[in-house]
Amino acid sequence: MIRVLDLENIEVNVFRGTSPDEDAQRVFGGQVAGQALVAAARTVDADRTVHSLHAYFLRPGDPTVPILYEVDRLRDGRSFTTRRVVAIQHGKPIFNLSASFHVAEAGFDHQDEPPPDTPDPASLPDWVTRWRPILGQAGQDWLDRPRPIDMRHVDWSPEARREPLPPRSRVWLRADGVLPDDPVLHACVITYASDMTLLDTALLPHGRSFVQQDVMMASLDHAMWFHRPFRADEWLLYSQDTPSASGGRGLARGLFFDPQGHLVASVVQEGLIRPWDRAG
Template sequence: MSAPAAQEVLDQLVALLDLERIEDDIYRGVSPEHRSTRVFGGQVAGQALVAAGRTVPDDRHVHSLHAYFIRAGDPRVPIVYMVDRVRDGRSFATRRVTAVQHGKAIFTLSASFQLVQAGIEHTTAAPDVPGPEDLPRFAERVAGYEERIGPVATGPRPIDVRYVNDPPWVARESGARTARNQVWMRADGALPDDPLLQVCVLAYASDMTLLDSVLSAHGVAWGLDRVRGASLDHAMWFHRPFRADEWVLYDCESPTASGSRGLATGRFFSVTGELLATVVQEGLLHVAGPAEPARVS
């Protein structure tokens, strides 16, 4: 996409995260029109975090969230987010958010916000990988696979994603198997200077490519194999300030899969090598046909 077109798609995401206030601690969000089956998990997580963040003072910044995906969201109707102000302390504030559709909870999120405080610091080393500018854009990676992969390949993409290793659909064709997936990401345009929005956009993006590491360990890819999957839970810890419209490396791997569930962990690094955020997600994954146990590096 051209820069103006990319910015327009990103602006649509920003508008998606700008919830309507219905009443004290109650907000309403909508889904993009192009979503036809179910609500993207990153969207409901980002919107729920917006709802939580709007009930805390500006000097408290989110440092962690823990969420459960309970039911598939219906993109045809709005989602109502109800915020419970669990605690407001001197340094921390805790919020619980329930997302409701058709009178039932589809998602719950607990988030903790902290007053900025000085303390000891260290960070693990970032992986040594090529920079984002040296890697092909997403459109180049999906060329020739559009019809088989479907809307994931052709739909609007507010996040610029550049794979360090081969994407799952390419690795599947080559027979390569690895439980690690690395991509550079950034919002594809400029975001407003709102710290909460920056975090919510990263939360939105964190649900992208994460479970790929589970499937790639078995040579399986979305769209090319008969895979049915859904996020079960999602946790994030935010370690340092960042901008979601600047490049971050998303280093994901899957330590285990069993019982039709796969676990994936992700780490976001800045271009200067600092660890910005940590992600853990478990997903429900049904793959048609037998799947052999895999031990991969």
């Protein structure tokens, strides 16, 4: 994942990223968002950290060709720096992102509390252990792929998805390895990870899952706010819920808490959740 996020600087304000060598039909949305944030951060002074990003997914990304990221330096102020990034493939924009960076300062401080009675991640099965009995030998290649994010689901198991479930879920996650101390890299890693489970939350009330063949899903837009320092290679509790689904779109929200219960980031995403019989 670190190699994927380490973009090549090919010209002033222009960067090039590649995708992992995997059998995928389109580029994972979290990868594009993470790479775009890297591109933005490469043009910002080191004393400023990202505090928010807002992004739109415009077209599916092609995993077989590089992605160009063009950065527009919108503003360099005394406290805030703003960048706009457009990701381009085959001559067309596939994604755009606006990100704001801030010089940290003292001020008012409050937060939501983490969900009560959440079990420790060490007591929960990892992703492969949870899925192997469901996918069996047919899913062996998928199970054996390297996974940069260690995820431990608290509330959800594949067996439970045949019936409607409460509109919320909790997942512990962390980078599966030790990361460098660069705070921008840690922000890019949870930007990457934030897209892995969030939209699927919008299907919980309908008893459906991303693995089923009768649902079309795609991220439409994605927003994040970074509140407090954190490490993405330490466990983070991703508490997610879905307040609404209508018109073929689902809205999902997420809060990241560190092991001490500090709220470190917030996420909101809307995505396409369309039954395949209406996918045309």
